[in-house]
Amino acid sequence: xxxxxxxxxxxxxxxxxxxxxxxxxxxxxxxxxxxxxxxxxxxxxxxxxxxxxxxxxxxxxxxxxxxxxxxxxxxxxxxxxxxxxxxxxxxxxxxxxxxxxxxxxxxxxxxxxxxxxxxxxxxxxxxxxxxxxxxxxxxxxxxxxxxxxxxxxxxxxxxxxxxxxxxxxxxxxxxxxxxxxxxxxxxxxxxxxx
Numbered sequence: 001x002x003x004x005x006x007x008x009x010x011x012x013x014x015x016x017x018x019x020x021x022x023x024x025x026x027x028x029x030x031x032x033x034x035x036x037x038x039x040x041x042x043x044x045x046x047x048x049x050x051x052x053x054x055x056x057x058x059x060x061x062x063x064x065x066x067x068x069x070x071x072x073x074x075x076x077x078x079x080x081x082x083x084x085x086x087x088x089x090x091x092x093x094x095x096x097x098x099x100x101x102x103x104x105x106x107x108x109x110x111x112x113x114x115x116x117x118x119x120x121x122x123x124x125x126x127x128x129x130x131x132x133x134x135x136x137x138x139x140x141x142x143x144x145x146x147x148x149x150x151x152x153x154x155x156x157x158x159x160x161x162x163x164x165x166x167x168x169x170x171x172x173x174x175x176x177x178x179x180x181x182x183x184x185x186x187x188x189x190x191x192x193x194x
Contacts, residue, residue, distance in 0.1 A: 052077055052191050053077060055114075055116060055191065056074070056077045056078070056079065056117075056189075056191055057074065058114075059079060059110075059114040059117060059189065060072065060074040060079045062110060062113075062114075063079060063081060063107075063110055063189070066106060066110060067081070067083075067103060067106055067107060067110075069083060069084075069085055069086060069103060070082060070083050070086075070103065070107075071083075071084060077190075077191055078188055078189060078190050078191075079188070079189040080186060080187070080188055080189075081107070081186070081187040081188075081189065082170075082184065082186050082187075083100070083103050083185075084181065084184070085098065086098050086099065086100045086102075086103045086104075087100045087103075087104075087145070087184060087185050088180060088181075088183060088184060089141065089183040089184070090183075091126070091128065091179075091183065092129075092137060093183075094137065094140050094141055094144060095141075095144055096185075101148070104145070104148055104149060104152065105152055107149070107187070108149050108152035108153060108154055109152075111149070111154050111158070111189075112153060112154065114189075115158075116191060116192050117158070117189050117190060117191060117192055118158045118159070118160070118189075118190050118191075118192050119149070119154075119158060119159050119160070119187055119188070119189055119190070120160050120161070120162065120187070120188040120190065121142045121145055121146050121149075121159060121160070121161040121162070121185060121186075121187055122138075122142060122161070122162050122163075122164050122168075122185065122186045122187075122188070123137075123138035123139055123140070123141035123142030123143075123145075123161070123162070123163045123164065123184075123185050124138050124141075124164055124165070124166070124167075124168060124169075124182055124183065124184050124185070124186065125137055125138045125141075125165050125166050125182065125183055126166060126169075126173050126178075126179035126180075126182045126183050127166040127169070127173040127179075127182070128173070128179065131165055131166060132165075134165040134166050135163050135164070135165035136163065137163070137165075138163035138164055138165050139161070139162065139163025140163070141163070141185055142161035142162060142163055142185055143161050145161075145185045146159050146161045158192070166182065169182045170182060170184070
């Protein structure tokens with residue numbers, strides 16, 4: 001029994017002494033700098049998806065603000081663009097009679113930026129002369145403008161062109177000024193659903 005008491009007394013004393021002893025401050029091993037703390041995790045920012053309407057409204061706003069000389073109109077989810085002072089034709093001409101390259105270059109830069117769009121180019125004529133010839137002339141006008149835009153770096157697959165002849169006048173064909181306004185090329189910017 002005495003042995004048991006001695007053993008218990010020894011264990012209690014050992015535990016008491018061990019709990020009282022201090023090893024001092026903890027330090028890093030000599031010659032090794034502390035490792036840097038790990039970097040915080042990078043928060044991945046995922047932008048909210050932009051709807052078709054939002055994308056087209058943003059496109060419309062920038063086209064309208066950038067192309068001061070153009071008439072720009074938002075129609076549902078499409079944008080109609082007309083250059084009434086830059087892309088105008090003399091009767092039967094296939095290329096515009098005005099300085100049309102600077103506005104087309106600006107327009108092409110915007111089309112590069114807004115790559116989720118396709119562009120319909122429509123050529124128009126006045127009502128003078130044979131309607132079949134007018135349709136053919138208006139088609140060649142639209143095709144020529146399409147080729148210029150392609151040369152500015154826009155993918156041909158994004159462009160479509162039509163010749164509408166005198167079917168869609170925007171002015172009176174009875175006056176010379178009205179006929180001049182009707183000889184034009186218009187652009188319709190559409191959202192690419194792919």
